[in-house]
Structures are given as structure tokens and as C-alpha cells.
Amino acid sequence: VSIMEESSSTSTQKVVAVVGGGLVGALNACFLAKRGFSVEVFEAREDIRKAQIVKGRSINLALSHRGRQALKHVGMEEKIVSQGIPMHARMIHSLGGKQSPIPYGKKGQYILSVDRANLNKELLSEAEKYSNMKLNFDHKLKDWSAETGLMTFDRSDGSKQQIRADLIVGCDGAFSAIRKQFLRCGRFDYSQTYIPHGYMELTMPPVNGEFAMKPNYLHIWPRNTFMMIALPNLDKTFTCTLFMPFEEFEKITTGDEVIEFFQKQFPDSIPLIGVDALKRDYFRLPGQAMVSVKCCPYHIGDKCVLMGDAAHAVVPFYGQGMNAGFEDCIVFDEIMDQFSEDFSVVLPEYSRVRVPDDHAIADLAMYNYIEVRFIQISTLTMRILINFSTTQTVPFVSLYCFQVTFTRTRYHEAVKRWHWQNKVINCGLLFSVTGGVLGASYVLIKNPPSVNKLITPAEEMWNRLTAVRTP
Known part of the structure; x- marks a missing residue:
């Protein structure tokens, strides 16, 4: 077994090791290299730019303001935006096939549908442009020391590599190897929650070379206990993702049962996806x-820090997983500026600042997991109209559209404002109803109804008869 060791002691330039070459790891490497550190990225998989099949999650991504600001900081925003498809609204598909758009924000505001694999490739290529950057693939982390910063990596050919870093940045996903070391430390909180739903991806091909549905929308088929969404791709396809309890997935065992299920729940999608494709791709x-993963703190001493899914994996129902991970990078960079790159101060401050926000977006994602499935077009439209109309006159702001998606308002502050706003709206509705009842009561007291108006038909007939007999 060959072992190679590199030490940061031979140079005054600080060595930063980024473990994980996914979206957040690749972007973070750009941030750190831009600062002048000697950066090495270690990825367990092969280079996805050369791989014929890209392994890993493939749920399409929705890029919004937070993610775009982080990309802008390293000069990548325009390039990535040009490779995305704007989605100006949700398009709700009813069981009867009716389609109803619900805008995300004000006119001109939109989120972007971007391809995960392509974005990852672009970020790796950008990182490789820095002269103080080295990308290492096929490097699986075996062990690391929080005291010395020494890391050991295994390779598929049986060899090992060691590197000593001044800072280790764990960006290696929800099942982080870096985070395992945190579990050995005292006063480290950690929790993970699997939801009872799973997801399955299907592809909706183009029709006559064009999109099968309107492309500038995030299409949603809400069906109470489950749902399907569809995001547009540059090749004119849609990636459809079916979210459903595992027990429901397991009930469907034949191609005919797949078609029967879709005819009952998503009939308008069958001719667009194709009967044969559904029967084949479902299995x-x-x-x-x-x-969903939560932990606290995000750092150990001045040697290691967690970011992205390694720190806060979230379920995908709020469209903020990637955006929150990208914002981690820019928040860390801002704190580095604030404390002059002093890791002993930067890391604990990053944990203090970022943990409440990441926990808040994890909670929001779980909340939306329940809400979106039960979405009713009438009630959702009414709520959005209330939010939108109040934003034009008083400082109310729709949580999703204006704070989470289109600003960098801290997630936990957005949640506080949302709760406050809901209380005010609910109180307003209560006062309106109470005022209406009191007003009606006052009118009745001041203008009591005529006794004649309260007599029965029989009494009225008797009065008429007796009136005729009177001289």
C-alpha cells in the first residue's frame, strides 16, 4: 500500500481540503480558491464530466435568488442562468384536466429549472480554472483527525493517500463521512428523519420536437396523499417526479396496474408520457x-466545518435544498471577511449564524411536504391574493414568493414574519366577522322587525276575514 503525505507546514499558504465534489463542494472550492487558499477537492466518485452514467440523485433543481447570488460571487450566474428555463408560476393540474397557473411572485419574477448533472459539471470546470486548485476523484475518505487535520483516503486500486489540511470543509452529502467524526464529540446534536414517501422519476418526451406542455411552469398534480411534479429541460423534455408512500409504490406490480393507476390519478399525463414508457420506466x-437531517454545531474547533446536505439535508418540497447549500458558501465567505480568515473565530460564528436558518428551512420543507399534496386551487389562490394585496399597501410579504425565494432574508426571520403575518390576517378576519355580527345585532336592536311580519299564514288569513266583516 503506497502512502503519500502532503503537509501544509512547507508553505505559508493555508491548505483547505473540501471533501465532496458535488454542487456545494465544487462551488465552495471556487469561493476558497478565490481567497487564495491552496484548495484540494476530494470526491469518492469518478469525474462526472467523463462518466457515461452519472450516479446519484437526479431530482431536477429550482434555482432561485439565494443560489444565484452565490453563483454571481464567483462569476457563474450568467452562464448557469442561460442554461436554465424560467418558471414564472406553478401550474396546478386538477383531476379533470383543468390547468390553473399560480404565479410565484410579481411580474417578471421567476425561478429556474436547471439540470443537476450539468450544473455540477460546470462548477467543477470552473473550479479547475484556479491555479491553486486540485481536483481528486476516486478518493473515499477513510479517517480524519480533528486535532491534526490529517486525512486518509482509500482509492479503488487499493492505494491510500494522506493530506494534512489547515481546514477541512465537509460537503459530502446527507450521509457525510466527515460528520461521523462529529458524532464522537460531546455536545453534538444530530437527528435524521425519513419521510414515508419515496420518489420516482419519469420522462415526458417532446411532441413534434416541442415541449409537450407549457414550458415556463412548474407543473403540479396534487392528489392528497401523493403528488406528481414536472420540470422542463433544455432538450424539450419534462422530468416528472412522482412522490408517493412506499406502500403505494409496492402495491403496483404490473404494467397494466401502472396504467390503471395513472388513468385514475393523472389521466392527462398518459398520452404525454406514453403508455409503453410508463409500463417500462415505472419498474x-x-x-x-x-x-431530513439536522445537526448542531456545524464545526469542530478551528479545523472542520460542515456545509450543504452534510449539515442540513432537507426534503425537496420547498425547492431550497441547493439554494440553502449555495447560501452556506456565501455566508461563510462573508464571515471570513468579517473576522479576517481567523478560523478559530470564523467557524463558531458560522455555526451560531447559520444553524437557526438551516433548521428553519428544514422545517419549512417538511411543512410544505404536507401542504402541497393537499393543495386546493381555490383556497391557495385566496391565500395568495390576500398576501399579494396586502403587500401592495402594508408591509406584509408572502413567505414563499417574496422572502424565501426572491430575497436573502434569513430563513428563521422569514418564518417569524410569516407567523406574525398569519396572526394579523387571522385577527383581521376574526375582527371582520365579529364586527359584522355586532353590526347586524345593532341594526336589529334599533330597527326591530314588525310584529306583522312575524305572524303565521293562518293568522294573516283570519285577520283578512275579520277585516271584511268590520263596517
Whole structure:
């Protein structure tokens, strides 16, 4: 077994090791290299830019303001935006086939549908442009020390590599190898929650070379206990993702049962996806699990920090997983500026600032997991109209559209404002109803109804008869 060791002691330039070459790891490497550190990225998989099949999650991504600001900081925003498709609204598909758009924000505001694999490739290529950057693939982390910063990596050919870093940045996903070391430390809180729903991806091909549905929308088929969504791709396809309890996935065992299920729940999608494709693709992979991860703190001493899914994996129902991970990078960079790159101060401050926000977006994602499935077009439209109309006159702001999606308002502050706003709206509705009841009561007291108006038909007939007999 060959072992190579590199030490940061031979140079005054600080060595930063980024473990994980996914979206957040690749972007973070750009941030750190831009600062002048000697950066090495270690990824357990092969280079996805050369791989014929890209392994890993493939749920399409919705890029919004937070993610765009992080990309802008490293000069990548325009390039990535040009490779995305704007989605100006949700398009709700009813069981009867009616389509109803619900805008995300004000006119001109939109989120972007972006391809996960392509975005990852672009970020790796950008990182590789820095002269103080080295990308290492096929490097699986075996062990690391929080005291010395020494890391050991295994390779598929049986060899090992060691590196000593001044800072280790764990960006290696929801099942982080870096985070395992945190579990050995005292006063480290950790929880993970699997939801009972899984997901399955299907493809809606183009029709005559064009999109099968209107492309500038995030299409949603809400069906109470489950739902399907569809996001547009540059090749004119839609990636459809079916979210459903695992027990429901398991009930469907034949191609005919697949078609029967879709005819009952998503009839308008069958001719667009195709009967044969549904029968084939439904059984290509089983339903995939989704997990929510929370932990605190995000750092150990001045040697290691967690970011992205390694720190806060979230379920995908709020469209903020990638955006929150990208914002981690820019928040860390801002704190580095604030404390002059002093890791002993930067890391604990990053935990203090970022943990409440990441926990808040994890909670919001779980909340939306329940809400979106039960979405009713009438009630949702009414709520959005109330939010939108109040934003034009008083400082109310729709949580999703204006704070989470289109600003960098801290997630936990957005949640506080949302709760406050809901209380005010509910109180307003209560006062309106109470005022209406009191007003009606006052009118009745001041203008009591005529006794004649309260007599029975029989009494009225008797009065008429007796009136005729009177001289």
C-alpha cells in the first residue's frame, strides 16, 4: 500500500481540503480558491464530466435568488442562468384536466429549472480554472483527525493517500463521512428523519420536437396523499417526479396496474408520457427514499466545518435544498471577511449564524411536504391574493414568493414574519366577522322587525276575514 503525505507546514499558504465534489463542494472550492487558499477537492466518485452514467440523485433543481447570488460571487450566474428555463408560476393540474397557473411572485419574477448533472459539471470546470486548485476523484475518505487535520483516503486500486489540511470543509452529502467524526464529540446534536414517501422519476418526451406542455411552469398534480411534479429541460423534455408512500409504490406490480393507476390519478399525463414508457420506466428503479437531517454545531474547533446536505439535508418540497447549500458558501465567505480568515473565530460564528436558518428551512420543507399534496386551487389562490394585496399597501410579504425565494432574508426571520403575518390576517378576519355580527345585532336592536311580519299564514288569513266583516 503506497502512502503519500502532503503537509501544509512547507508553505505559508493555508491548505483547505473540501471533501465532496458535488454542487456545494465544487462551488465552495471556487469561493476558497478565490481567497487564495491552496484548495484540494476530494470526491469518492469518478469525474462526472467523463462518466457515461452519472450516479446519484437526479431530482431536477429550482434555482432561485439565494443560489444565484452565490453563483454571481464567483462569476457563474450568467452562464448557469442561460442554461436554465424560467418558471414564472406553478401550474396546478386538477383531476379533470383543468390547468390553473399560480404565479410565484410579481411580474417578471421567476425561478429556474436547471439540470443537476450539468450544473455540477460546470462548477467543477470552473473550479479547475484556479491555479491553486486540485481536483481528486476516486478518493473515499477513510479517517480524519480533528486535532491534526490529517486525512486518509482509500482509492479503488487499493492505494491510500494522506493530506494534512489547515481546514477541512465537509460537503459530502446527507450521509457525510466527515460528520461521523462529529458524532464522537460531546455536545453534538444530530437527528435524521425519513419521510414515508419515496420518489420516482419519469420522462415526458417532446411532441413534434416541442415541449409537450407549457414550458415556463412548474407543473403540479396534487392528489392528497401523493403528488406528481414536472420540470422542463433544455432538450424539450419534462422530468416528472412522482412522490408517493412506499406502500403505494409496492402495491403496483404490473404494467397494466401502472396504467390503471395513472388513468385514475393523472389521466392527462398518459398520452404525454406514453403508455409503453410508463409500463417500462415505472419498474426501472424502485421508489427512492428522502431524508431530513439536522445537526448542531456545524464545526469542530478551528479545523472542520460542515456545509450543504452534510449539515442540513432537507426534503425537496420547498425547492431550497441547493439554494440553502449555495447560501452556506456565501455566508461563510462573508464571515471570513468579517473576522479576517481567523478560523478559530470564523467557524463558531458560522455555526451560531447559520444553524437557526438551516433548521428553519428544514422545517419549512417538511411543512410544505404536507401542504402541497393537499393543495386546493381555490383556497391557495385566496391565500395568495390576500398576501399579494396586502403587500401592495402594508408591509406584509408572502413567505414563499417574496422572502424565501426572491430575497436573502434569513430563513428563521422569514418564518417569524410569516407567523406574525398569519396572526394579523387571522385577527383581521376574526375582527371582520365579529364586527359584522355586532353590526347586524345593532341594526336589529334599533330597527326591530314588525310584529306583522312575524305572524303565521293562518293568522294573516283570519285577520283578512275579520277585516271584511268590520263596517
